[in-house]
Amino acid sequence: MSKKGLALLLTFVFVAGIVLAGCGSGDKKTAGGAGNVLVFGAGSDPRGLDPAFVDDGESMHVMDQIYEGLVRYKPGSTEIMPSLATEWSVSPDGKEITFKLREGVKFHDGTPFNAEAVKVSFERQLPPQRKDDMPYADFTFDGVTKVEAVDEHTVKITLKAPSAPFLANMAMMISAPIVSPAAVKKYGDKLMENPVGTGPYKFVKWDKGQQIELAAFDGYWGDKPKMQKIVFKFIKENSVRASELMTGAVDIMDGVDTNDVKTLESKGMKVLKAPGMNINYMAFYTNKKPFDNPDLRKAISMAINRQNLVDYLYQGNAQLPNSILPDFIPGYSKDVKPYDYNPEEAKKLLAKAGYPDGFEFTAITYSNPRPYNPVNGEKLAAAVQADLAKIGVKMNIKSYPWKEYKPAYINSEGDAMFYGWIGDNGDADNFLMLLETAQIKGSLNTAKYSNPKLDELIMQGRTTIDPATRAAIYAEVQKIAVEDAPWVLISHSVDMRAERPNIKGDALHPTNNIWLGGVSKE
Structure with a gap:
């Protein structure tokens, strides 16, 4: 055999060996690259890593490892348990909450955790x-x-009025985590790229568009993290992420495409599933033409075959919503009825709204998958576009990468937009407040919808402690929200995450938080 032929043969054997090793389901040295490194496949970069300035799942999943709050959620539920606070008490009038803080905790930069922090x-x-x-x-x-620092390890929070969801809010990974005061002073707005918390993993570096690297924090106060390093690897396409999971390039992935579930399971991958605490929706900009007209919003709502989207686009891995609330959230009303698919009635409403021959509008969407929409915003928009064409409505689609999407909808680009919400704390207020007038300024009210009666009811529910009374208030809120149709309620997605068979200790949580401190590879 010639030297060239021998070289080709050796190259073939080498490449084949890599492929075979990558396909081995139990080889911890190939999965993710090393036994002490956990690689998490994510759909995109986070918007940032300062809890005060972000609102997306990609940011939250990285921050879950870096930061902690005063309290946290129990595994598998939205019940509250201690974290950086060991205990708390509420005054008789419900307006003061006093937290006793855990002693001996340090931030990743060595700054002591205390009441001033x-x-x-x-x-x-x-x-x-x-x-x-x-x-x-x-x-x-x-x-x-x-906010008072009573002493070094005691903090008292004073509220204007009793707040039923406040303690649950303190467990959220967005906004509520405690950041190093020294880092706030040092980095300012650059804290978005230099996070410093008290969590089990500390930030190492961020290669934009590629990956974020975290390392185990040796000074962590709790159970020591199982892995030495965690890498969040950014892979836009669901199918590519699934392929990398099966070959061992990543250990865990989110954003599982419904089309990939059977293939992943047939290759020995574990696909975790649970009812999703989320809502997938299309919002109309109700503050400007043409969708300041309720009849036009109702017409579009009736023209979209939501059941078809659930059955075929999501292949049954979603639930058809009748309310903004998932049915397991306290306060959910089964009596609320959204506008059913009825293209003929939609045409009548179009005529009533002044568009007997249809009209044209632009909807913006996002290009990557989301936990509430695993097929991505472009595919969802295309399916809706096809439905609307049947009643003579032309919907133009403009798509943005995820990091560019928020400025687009804040500026109300187009006439409508696709979005979704992942519940933060298991409280009904956390969903219903998305339609509150006060949330327009902060961008959470994407539809720019305003209804004084709904605002009044939401505030009543927020300050009412009795569960039965709150449920009655929230039933009325849901009824108004459906009647006014600021959103088309598309689906509640089933939460899914896929991982290699040698991953241990991972579990889905209703809030979509992902805590990797106790996750290991065998």
Whole structure:
């Protein structure tokens, strides 16, 4: 054999060996690259890593490893348990909550965790320090009038009025985590790229468009993290991410495409599934023409075959919603009825709204998959576009990468937009407030919808402690929201995450938080 032939043969054997090794389902040295490194396949870069300035799942999943709040959710539920606070008490009038803080905790930069650190983290999101681009501050700290450092390890929060969801808000990974006061001072707005918390993993570096690297924090106060390093690897396409999972280039992936589930399972991958605490929707900009007209919003709602989307676009891995609330959230009303698919009635409403021959509008969407929409925004928009064409309505689609999408909808580009919501805390207020007038400024009210009666009811529900009374209030809120049709309620997605068979200790959580501190590879 010639030297050239021998070289080709050796190259073939080498490449074949890599492929075979990558396909081995139990080889921890090939999955993710090393036994002490966990690689998580994500759909895109986060918007940032400062809890005060982000509102997306990609940011939350990385921050889950870096930061902690005063309290946290119990595994598998939205019940509250201690975290950086060991205990708390509520005054008889419900307006003061006092937290006892865990002692001996340090931030990743060596700064001591204490009451002053809590005060800095919270007050930067309260007037007068609060900034307009802090999307959750209005919600998380609604009604907070004072944050007091009673002593080094005691913090007292004073509220204007009792707040039923406030303690649950404190467990959220957006807005509520405690950041290093030294890092806030050092980095300012650059904290978005230099996060410093108290969590099990500390930030190492961020290669934009490629990956984020975290390392185990040796000084962590709790159970030591199982892995030495975590890498969040950004892979836009679902199918590519699934392929990399099967070959061992990543260990865990989110954004599982419904079309890939059977293939993943047939290759020995584990696909975790649970009912999703989310809502997938199309929002109309109700503050400007043409969708300031309720009849036009109702017509579009009736022209979209939502059941078909659930059955075929999502292949049954979703639930058809009748309310903005998932049916397991306390306060959900089974009596609310959205506008059913009825193209003939939709045409009549079009005529009533002044468009007997149809009309043309533009909807913006996002190009990547989302937990509430695993097929991505472009595919969803195309399916809706096809339905609307049947009643003579032309919907133009303009798509953005995820990081560019938020400025587009904040500026109300186009006439409508596709979006979704992942519940933060398991409380009905966390969903219904998305239609509150007060949330227009902070960008959470994407439809720019305003109804004074609905605002009044939401505030009543927020300050009412009795569960039965709250449920009655929220039933009325859901009824108004469906009747006014600021959104087309498309689906509640089933939460899914896929992982290699040697991953241990991972579990889905209703809030879509992902805690990797206890996850290991065998």
